[in-house]
Amino acid sequence: MAEGEKLIPINIEDEMKSAYIDYSMSVIVSRALPDVRDGLKPVHRRVLYGMHELGVRANTAHKKSARIVGEVLGKYHPHGDTSVYDAMVRMAQEWSLRYMLVDGQGNFGSIDGDSPAAMRYTEARMRKISEDMLADIEKETVDHQLNFDDTLQEPKVLPTRIPGLLVNGASGIAVGMATNMPPHNLSEVIDGIVAYVDDNDIEVEELIKYVKAPDFPTGGIIYGYDGVKEAFMTGRGRIVMRAKAIVEEVQGRECVVVTEIPYQVNKADMIKKTADLVNEKKLDGIATIRDESDRNGMRIVYVLKRDAIPNIVLNKLYKYTALQSSFSVNNIALVNGRPELLNLKDMIHYFVEHRHEVVVRRTTYELRKAEERAHILEGLIIASDNIDEVIALIRASSNADEAREKLIERFKLSEIQAKAIVEMRLRQLTGLEQDKLRAEYEDLMKTIEDLKDILDKKERRMEIIKEELLVVKDKYGDERRSVIEYAGGDLSIEDMIPDEQVVITISHAGYIKRTSLNEYKTQNRGGVGQKASTTRNEDFLEYLFVGTNHQYMLFFTQKGKCFWMRVYEIPEGSKTSKGRAIQNLINIEQDDTVKAFICTQDLKNEDYINSHYVIMATKNGQVKKTSLEQYSRPRTNGINAITIKDNDELLEAKLTTGNSQVMLALKSGKAIRFEEAKTRPMGRSASGVRGITLANTEDEVIGMVTIENPQEESVLVVSENGYGKRTYIDDPEDGEPVYRITNRGGKGVKTISITEKTGKLVAIKSVTDTDDLMIINKSGIAIRLEVKNLRVMGRATQGVRLINLKNADSIAAVAKVMHEEDEEVTLDETTESNDTQDDGTTLDTNQDETINDN
Numbered sequence: 001m002a003e004g005e006k007l008i009p010i011n012i013e014d015e016m017k018s019a020y021i022d023y024s025m026s027v028i029v030s031r032a033l034p035d036v037r038d039g040l041k042p043v044h045r046r047v048l049y050g051m052h053e054l055g056v057r058a059n060t061a062h063k064k065s066a067r068i069v070g071e072v073l074g075k076y077h078p079h080g081d082t083s084v085y086d087a088m089v090r091m092a093q094e095w096s097l098r099y100m101l102v103d104g105q106g107n108f109g110s111i112d113g114d115s116p117a118a119m120r121y122t123e124a125r126m127r128k129i130s131e132d133m134l135a136d137i138e139k140e141t142v143d144h145q146l147n148f149d150d151t152l153q154e155p156k157v158l159p160t161r162i163p164g165l166l167v168n169g170a171s172g173i174a175v176g177m178a179t180n181m182p183p184h185n186l187s188e189v190i191d192g193i194v195a196y197v198d199d200n201d202i203e204v205e206e207l208i209k210y211v212k213a214p215d216f217p218t219g220g221i222i223y224g225y226d227g228v229k230e231a232f233m234t235g236r237g238r239i240v241m242r243a244k245a246i247v248e249e250v251q252g253r254e255c256v257v258v259t260e261i262p263y264q265v266n267k268a269d270m271i272k273k274t275a276d277l278v279n280e281k282k283l284d285g286i287a288t289i290r291d292e293s294d295r296n297g298m299r300i301v302y303v304l305k306r307d308a309i310p311n312i313v314l315n316k317l318y319k320y321t322a323l324q325s326s327f328s329v330n331n332i333a334l335v336n337g338r339p340e341l342l343n344l345k346d347m348i349h350y351f352v353e354h355r356h357e358v359v360v361r362r363t364t365y366e367l368r369k370a371e372e373r374a375h376i377l378e379g380l381i382i383a384s385d386n387i388d389e390v391i392a393l394i395r396a397s398s399n400a401d402e403a404r405e406k407l408i409e410r411f412k413l414s415e416i417q418a419k420a421i422v423e424m425r426l427r428q429l430t431g432l433e434q435d436k437l438r439a440e441y442e443d444l445m446k447t448i449e450d451l452k453d454i455l456d457k458k459e460r461r462m463e464i465i466k467e468e469l470l471v472v473k474d475k476y477g478d479e480r481r482s483v484i485e486y487a488g489g490d491l492s493i494e495d496m497i498p499d500e501q502v503v504i505t506i507s508h509a510g511y512i513k514r515t516s517l518n519e520y521k522t523q524n525r526g527g528v529g530q531k532a533s534t535t536r537n538e539d540f541l542e543y544l545f546v547g548t549n550h551q552y553m554l555f556f557t558q559k560g561k562c563f564w565m566r567v568y569e570i571p572e573g574s575k576t577s578k579g580r581a582i583q584n585l586i587n588i589e590q591d592d593t594v595k596a597f598i599c600t601q602d603l604k605n606e607d608y609i610n611s612h613y614v615i616m617a618t619k620n621g622q623v624k625k626t627s628l629e630q631y632s633r634p635r636t637n638g639i640n641a642i643t644i645k646d647n648d649e650l651l652e653a654k655l656t657t658g659n660s661q662v663m664l665a666l667k668s669g670k671a672i673r674f675e676e677a678k679t680r681p682m683g684r685s686a687s688g689v690r691g692i693t694l695a696n697t698e699d700e701v702i703g704m705v706t707i708e709n710p711q712e713e714s715v716l717v718v719s720e721n722g723y724g725k726r727t728y729i730d731d732p733e734d735g736e737p738v739y740r741i742t743n744r745g746g747k748g749v750k751t752i753s754i755t756e757k758t759g760k761l762v763a764i765k766s767v768t769d770t771d772d773l774m775i776i777n778k779s780g781i782a783i784r785l786e787v788k789n790l791r792v793m794g795r796a797t798q799g800v801r802l803i804n805l806k807n808a809d810s811i812a813a814v815a816k817v818m819h820e821e822d823e824e825v826t827l828d829e830t831t832e833s834n835d836t837q838d839d840g841t842t843l844d845t846n847q848d849e850t851i852n853d854n
Contacts, residue, residue: 020175023175024174024175024176027174027175028174028175028177028334028339029334029337030042031043031172031174032172032173032174032175032178032179033170033172033174033177033179033332033333033334033339034164034165034170034172034179034181034333034334035157035165035333035334036165036333036334036335036340036342036346036347036350036351036354037157037160037165037350037351037354038133038157038158038160038164038165038354039160039163039164039165039166039167039168039169039170039333040157040158040164041087041170041172042077043077043079043083043084043087044087044091044101045155045157045158046072046076046077046084046154047068047072047084047087047088047091047102048101048126048130048133048134048158049076049134049137049154049155049158050068050071050072050075050076051068051071051102051124051125051126051130052126052134052137053071053075054067054068054071056068056124056125056126057125057126057131058103058125058126058127058128058130058131060125061125062103062105062123062124062125063123063124063125064119064120064122064123065085065088065104065106065119065120065122065123065124066119066120068088068124069081069084069085069088069119072084075147075152075154076147076148076152076154078148081119085116085119088102088124089104089108089109089116089122092104092108092124093108093109094217095111095217095218096217097168097183097217098167098168098169098183098184098185098186098215098216098217098481099129099162099167099168099183099186099476100127100129101126101127101129101130101133101168102124102125102126102127102130103124103125103126103127104122104123104124105122105123105124106121106122106123107121107122108122111218111261111266111267111298112266112267112268113266113268113269128475128476129162129475129476132160132161132162132472132475132476133158133160133161133162133164134158134159134160135159135160135161136159136358136362137155137158137159139159139361139362139365139366140361140362140364140365141159141357141358141361141362141365142155142156142157142158142159142358142361143155143156143157144156157354159358159362160354161355161468161469161472162186162472162476163186163189163190163193163347163348163351165181165333165347165351166181166183166184166189166211166347166348166351167183167184167185167186167189168183169181169182169183169184169214170333174339177332177339178330178332179330179331179332179333180327180328180329180330181329181330181331181333182214182216182231182239182263182327182329183214183215183216183217183263184211184213184214184215185211185215185477185478185479185480185481186472186473186476186477186478187473187477187478188210188211188212188215188480189211190469190470190472190473190477191210191211191473192207192210192211192344192348193348193351193352193469194466194469194470195207195210196345196348196349196352197352197462197465197466200349202345203345204232204233204343204344204345207232207344207345207348208229208232208344211232211344212480212484213225213228213239213482213484214228214239214327214329214482215480215481215482216241216262216263216481216482217263217481218260218261218262218263218265218481219244219260219481219482219483220241220242220243220244220260220261220262220263220481220482220483221241221242221243221244221482221483221484221485222239222240222241222242222482222483222484222485223240223241223242223324223485224240224485224486225484225486227239227240227326227329228484231329231331232343232344233343233344234341234343235329235330235331235332235341235342235343235346236328236329236330236331236341237328237329238326238327238328238329239326239327239328239329240324240325240326241262241263241324241325241326241327241482242262242318242323242324242485243258243260243261243262243318243323243324244258244259244260244483245257245258245259245314245317245323246259247310247311247314250301250303253287253303253304253306254304254308254310255301255302255303255304256301256302256304256310256313256314256317257299257300257301257302258298258299258300258301258302258323259297259298259299260298260481261298261300261322261323262322262323262324262325262327263327264325264327265322265325267291267293267298267300268291269322270321270322270323271289271291271300273321273322274286274289274302274317274321275289277320277321282320283313283316283317283320283321284305284308284316285304285305285307285308285309285312285313285316286302286303286304286305286308286313287303287304287305288302288303289301289302289303290303302317307571307580307584307585309568309569309571309572310572311568312568312569331343331347333347335350352465355465355468355469356461356462356465359454359461359464359465360455360461363451363454363455363461364455366447366451367448367451367452367455370444370447370448370451371448372416373444374441374444374445374448375414375416375417376416376417376420377437377440377441377444378417378441379411379413379414379416379417379418379420379421380417380420380421380424380428380437381437381438381441382411382413382417383407383411383421383424384428384429384434384437386411387429389410390407390421393406393407393410394407394422400422403418403422404418404419404422405418407421407422499548499549499550500516500517500548500549501516501517501546501547501548502514502515502516502517502546502547502548502549502567503515503516503517503519503544503545503546503774504544504545504546504547504553504567504570504597505544505545505579505776506544506545506579506582506594507578507579510581510582510583510593510594511578511579511580511581511582512570512571512579512580512581512582512585512594513570513571513572513573513577513578513579513580514549514567514568514570514571514572514573515572515573515574515575517546519574519575544774544776544782544813544815545597545599545815546815546816547567547599548567548599549566549567549568550566550567550568551566551567551599551600551601552564552565552566552567552599552600552601552602552603553565553566553567553570553597553598553599553600554597554598554600554614554631554653555582555586555588555594555596555597556594556595556596556597556598556616556641556650556653557588557589557592557593557594557595557638557650558592558593558594558595558644558649558650558651559589559592559644559649559650560640560641560642560643560644560650561588561589561592561638561639561640561641562631562638562639562640562641563586563587563588563594563638564603564631565585565586567599569585570585571585575782582594586638587637587638588638595649595650595651595652595653596616596650596651596652596653596654597653598614598653598654598655599655600612600628600655603628603631603632604632608628609627609628609629609632610627610628610629611657611658612627612628612655612656612657612658613625613626613627613628613655613656613657613658613676613681614626614627614628614630614631614641614653614654614655614656615653615654615656615660615662615676615679615704615706616641616642616650616652616653616654616688617650617651617652617653617662617664617691617701617704618642618644618645618648618649618650618651618688618701619648619649619650619651619700619701620645620647620648620694620700620701621664621690621691621692621693621694621701622645622648622687622688622689622690622691623662623664623679623688623689623690623691623704623744624642624679624682624686624687624688624689625656625676625679625680625681625682626641626642626681626682626683626684626686627681628655630683630684631684639684640684640685641653641684642684642686642687642688643685643686643687644687645687651701651702651703651704652701652703652704654704654705654706656676656706657708658676658677659676659677659708660676660706660707660708661673661674661675661676661706661707661710661741662674662675662676662679662691662704662705662706662707662744663704663705663706663707663715663729663739663764663766664691664692664701664703664704664748665701665702665703665704665705665717665748665751665761665764666692666694666695666699666700666701666702666748666761667698667699667700667701667702667760667761668695668699668754668760668761669750669751669752669753669754669760669761670692670695670747670748670749670750670751671715671717671739671748671749671750671751671764672691672692672742672744672746672747672748672749673707673729673737673739673740673741673742674691674741674742674743674744674746675741676706678743678744679691679744689744689745690744690745691744691745692744692745692746692747692748693745693746693747695747702760702761702762702763702764703763703764703765704764705764705765705766706766707729707766710729710730710737711730711732711735712768713729713766713767713768714726714727714728714729714766714767714768714792715727715728715729715739715751715764715765715766715767716764716765716766716767716773716787716790716814716816717751717752717761717763717764717765717799718761718762718763718765718775718802718811718814719752719754719758719759719760719761719762719799719811720758720759720760720761720762720810720811721757721758721759721805721810721811722775722777722801722802722803722804722805722810722811723752723757723758723759723798723799723800723801723802724790724799724800724802724814725752725790725792725793725797725798725799725800726767726787726790726791726792726793727739727751727792727793727794727795728792729766738794738795739751739795749795750795750796751764751795752796752797752798752799753796753797753798755798757798758798758799759810762810762811762814763811763813763814765814765815765816766816767787767816768787769787769788770787770788771787771816772784772785772786772787772816773785773786773787773790773802773814773815773816774814774815774816775802775803775811775813775814776811776812776813776814777803777805777809777810777811777812778809778810778811778812779806779809781809783802783803785802787816790802
């Protein structure tokens with residue numbers, strides 16, 4: 001140990017505590033957290049001030065980045081050159097800052113995470129907006145401090161006109177605390193600040209009307225507003241961001257196209273991780289991913305597989321990839337050198353306070369300068385008034401100091417005035433120059449009066465703050481980039497898909513699709529119809545149903561099995577597309593076909609499933625009733641719904657409440673009506689009881705309807721050659737049944753008169769005046785009719801022609817759909833308002849053709 005030294009034992013815990021507190025305070029104050037006033041961390045402030053000192057403004061040439069970094073390193077920021085260059089690079093990236101502060105030339109990196117070129121290759125200069133952050137810095141508006149080696153002064157804060165903290169945000173990890181502030185739209189922020197200036201007691205709820213939400217440089221969608229509101233109110237909150245995506249058809253394939261991604265997401269990483277998920281089979285439905293981004297903008301294309309449903313794929317992308325990410329707001333900034341958590345109003349308040357101080361200090365500086373100049377001008381005016389004497393006095397003096405003293409003594413001037421007179425140029429002795437002196441003095445006196453008025457009145461200072469902010473808004477304000485989706489939140493797939501009505505069509509060969517009901521238009525009775533579907537050769541549409549996207553669908557096959565699906569899972573197609581094979585959607589056997597389906601509400605609702613029943617009918621006249629509860633736990637491989645006997649098949653299944661009446665109709669034109677209560681509920685494996693007795697082996701059941709309100713409903717039957725009619729179930733006048741109620745198992749009564757002209761019966765439906773009718777024939781032509789236009793007839797009549805059939809065409813399927821009042825009525829060009837029959841005679845559409853059966 002050297003002489004004179006001594007050891008002082010210190011407890012290591014105490015030393016660690018004090019040393020670590022010093023370190024953490026240094027990180028908090030001098031590195032990681034932004035100042036609430038200008039929104040900048042020391043490194044950013046030093047970069048901008050260094051460029052200001054170098055003179056690389058927005059209107060000068062670019063300077064090498066290395067030159068700027070060297071200036072900042074050598075004078076103000078004694079840390080690694082990469083820390084300074086990286087900070088400067090970020091200030092020049094349009095995907096990093098909402099309002100860029102540096103104008104870069106060269107390679108400044110990319111949103112894919114590519115590194116910028118080395119600083120010896122790139123060049124930079126300030127942007128105009130940065131000049132507004134440094135405006136008036138030379139007017140003693142902010143305090144300065146000594147730099148690291150005490151040789152230069154640097155500003156503690158910039159006298160910014162831009163609310164930097166709000167418009168560009170900040171993120172930083174200090175010791176024991178972190179900050180994460182989102183960027184906002186300059187126009188909105190300034191509107192909010194102006195509202196605060198007008199009313200200092202304004203609440204955050206009111207400010208939110210101006211500053212609606214963060215506005216990210218990469219655009220995207222802010223999904224849900226609760227997190228935004230919480231962040232504005234408390235300074236903490238979680239904002240969910242989503243990519244902007246649309247579904248497009250590219251070269252015949254459906255694609256999800258993303259044009260904007262969430263803030264701070266690395267595009268290349270995101271695409272790579274998505275591809276990994278696809279390869280690992282965690283994300284299905286995507287065939288390929290292409291990045292088609294170029295200088296015109298971002299475009300990421302997810303090409304879908306043919307059987308994929310775009311909405312569901314998009315929802316999975318949101319769920320499993322960075323297409324949806326969150327921004328955790330944590331508004332911690334330095335207020336008077338201490339970290340504080342700030343809400344929206346606090347940040348605006350401190351910015352306005354800072355602007356107020358800048359305006360006061362700038363005005364004070366300008367007043368001092370004006371008064372100093374006025375003082376000199378007073379001396380010059382005195383000299384010009386006594387110019388001959390002044391000249392004589394100066395000429396008589398042996399040196400400048402003597403001349404000054406004589407002037408002070410003779411005219412009672414100050415040292416400064418005397419010096420100015422001595423240094424006066426000869427040209428200032430001209431009359432014109434003397435007039436100028438007086439005019440300048442008068443202007444200065446007005447200016448001084450005005451500046452004193454500003455210092456006296458706070459209202460004027462606030463007006464100045466407002467005016468300057470509105471100028472900034474005019475210069476740099478722009479439209480929002482991020483769209484706000486107020487209704488967003490933690491949504492399931494169902495919430496992604498609108499619960500609209502859709503038409504579900506199933507073709508004879510088992511192709512299924514759903515189409516929006518709006519694609520179909522109403523035609524007058526007898527129209528030739530619209531092309532409804534492009535099906536495969538020899539195929540035709542056999543079933544057509546209407547449901548809504550969120551309903552559950554139970555498929556019943558002719559072998560008696562039941563499968564479960566959501567309506568939105570059925571592939572969407574236009575009216576003219578052929579759809580997808582059901583075999584690919586549900587695990588159905590090769591030789592089985594879907595014969596019926598039921599749309600139900602929520603199968604998890606105990607009350608609902610226990611109060612509803614499924615009633616089924618087979619081709620040979622068997623009926624069976626089972627509680628819906630038995631079908632509320634479907635399996636992917638299907639469940640047995642009914643045991644089908646030999647040479648029979650399931651034909652129809654309907655949902656009832658247990659109090660309905662059942663009608664079965666035969667191909668031969670007979671129908672039976674009985675109470676549903678006559679069939680007791682059975683288990684899923686039962687084969688049912690006899691519903692109707694067939695007259696012969698040729699005959700078969702063609703349909704079943706369930707009746708809830710016999711007084712209001714009517715039965716509509718359609719034969720294969722396009723004839724049909726409505727018949728009351730019970731006569732509305734006397735309440736007498738038109739179809740009498742019998743026991744199940746009977747032979748039934750006549751429901752339509754069958755002739756060669758009408759052909760066999762193909763469909764029976766229960767309808768009211770509020771329904772429309774959709775008829776599809778085997779050639780794929782569809783026509784939609786309003787039921788109320790069909791006159792109600794007797795049970796034993798032949799009916800009227802509903803659709804014109806060409807050549808050997810016949811009707812394939814009939815379905816009822818909801819009538820829409822505002823539906824546009826279109827008449828096919830090939831038909832007049834009169835129908836032409838097969839034999840060439842004309843039938844007036846208003847005159848029903850009826851042939852009684854005697």
